Amino acid sequence: MHPPGAVQHEVLRCRPGVQGPRAWTPDQRRTTSLRYVLRRIRGTPREDAVEDFTVRRAYNATAEFVDANVARGLSEKVAFTDNERTLTYGALQADSCRFARGLAALGLAQESRVALLMLDTVDFPVAFWGAIRAGMVPIPLNTLLAPEQYAYMLDDSRAEALVVSPALVKAVAPIIGKLARLRVAVVTAPYPGRLGTVATHSFAEVLEKGTPEVFTAETISDEVAFWLYSSGSTGMPKGAKHVHSSLMATAKLYGEGVLGFQPDDVVYSAAKLFFAYGLGNAMTFPMAVGAGTILLPDRPTPDAVLDILRRHRPTIFFGVPTLYAALLAHKDIGKGAGSDRLRLCISAGEALPEHIGQRWKEVVGLDILDGIGSTEMLHIFLSNRPGDIRYGTTGKPVPGYDARIVAEDGHELPPGEVGELIIRGPSAAEGYWNQRAKSQRTFVGEWTWTGDKYIRDADGYYQCCGRTDDMFKVSGIWVSPFEVEAALVSHDAVLEAAVIAREDADGLLKPKAFVVLKSGHQADEGLFDALKEHVKARAGPWKYPRWIDVRGELPKTATGKIQRFKLREEDAVGK
Secondary structure: OOOOOOOOOOOOOOOOOOOOHHHOOHHHHHHHHHHHHHHHHHOOOOOOHHHHHHOOOEOOHHHHHHHHHHHOOOOOOEEEEOOOOEEEHHHHHHHHHHHHHHHHHOOOOOOOEEEEEOOOOOHHHHHHHHHHHOOOEEEEOOOOOOHHHHHHHHHHHOOOEEEEOHHHHHHHHHHHHHOOOOOEEEEOOOOOOOEOOEEEEEHHHHHHOOOOOOOOOOOEOOOEEEEEEOOOOOOOOOEEEEEHHHHHHHHHHHHHOOOOOOOOOEEEEOOOOOOHHHHHHHHHHHHHHOOEEEOOOOOOOHHHHHHHHHHHOOOEEEEOHHHHHHHHOOOOOOHHHHOOOOOEEEEOOOOOOHHHHHHHHHHHOOOEEEEEEOOOOOOEEEEOEOOEOOOOOOOEEOOOOEEEEEOOOOOEOOOOOOEEEEEEOOOOOOEEOOOHHHHHHHEEOOEEEEEEEEEEOOOOOEEEEEEOOOOEEEOOEEEOHHHHHHHHHOOOOEEEEEEEEEEOOOOOEEEEEEEEEOOOOOOOHHHHHHHHHHHHHHHOOOOOOOEEEEOOOOOEOOOOOEOHHHHHHHHHHHO
């Protein structure tokens, strides 16, 4: 008997001597998956939304994100638009089936790893969902790295296939011959010759090897569906393994639960699809409701972003703090940032300085919803939300996630005390690939240790203090680099800032700042003195930078996070 209101799950009879979804017949598996998808389509009320994502069941994410939209009658609706092409939901379904069968025809099997080194074009969703449909494991890679970094990730992941955009071939050509396990290369345009000794095919050739009949591989909700490598903001990237159910968990809990995604929304994300933030923003969130996405294969410069906003008039825009600051400094910024339909602006990647949010509201007419997510948790788990915004904070936990601030020994701290943020929720990665010690430190039971220092106020809002390894003490008091950086960029002369700890002549730690100045401002002692006084007034007299280094740019990950560890390394060499 089930208690009133409890979620009931059908028990399927299995083959004798075998238990679980792997033992179900193909008809049983298809029936179970279809019932689950149809329940989503019909909007059957659920008592516990998180339960949908944690119950082990026959499930392939492609059925829900791709096939369900066609079942809803959206076959002719445009899902993705890039600079040159559009892709409807119906074409995505057909081409993902072709691509899945094409990969199999090239000798890849279920659970084979397929690296995606691809620009943001309509080919990306075909490759990503085609691999998942086939039960293979797509691994999107950062498109802005050096050849030796690709060699590390391709070797570490043991990828058997690489799908690569023509413009990125030169980044991997020098290292292809070193990859013993790589057997197949797919270039998304006709490519003369071979990549090293690897069998090389065009994207069109792989599609031609497949057929469009709809199918999904026999997978389960707890099965690894894809990997994402961490951004490398603290060193070499780690491969985080995510399961099939995590994608819809983030789409339902944050995309719909906080942002209120609707079928008529049009999305543009400056964060690229290879990044966890961009993958949700520009693919799974809109696909979960049958909305549309604008893709930009080029760098999201302020000019390019404003052009997208003017021409395509998106309703939802996702950016990062450095981009919002650069857009505010652009001569063409104004109401709606060029889009008369824009209704939501979201920021993540790093904490949003308070003055940028306030200034954006004044100039553009919309608030910025600041949030924090991670590769390990797949997307945002703390966020401000429409109607509940407190600038200078990251908001409150997204419904479906739990947050705690803990001391080094793991005990929970009361409001007002700084500690490490830990998160519990249904989208946590299974662990890191071949990184047992780091997995044990990060994924502790149901809780994920984020490595971020936070403080919670009496009203339940969470405020970022910086990365755990970025924090330092001055005169026995903790200093958050973010707090000093926020004070610096609130000065009219400063566009970007990064702060690290440096030893003074007495061996004591003091803040050192690296700044990028806005156009029209010159670096001189008068400006440096003004910046130091500005920080004293804004952040506290002991937190002002004793040294200020003016740079043309700051080292960042492709997701816009400042790589302070690189600045520490440079500073140590320069002493």
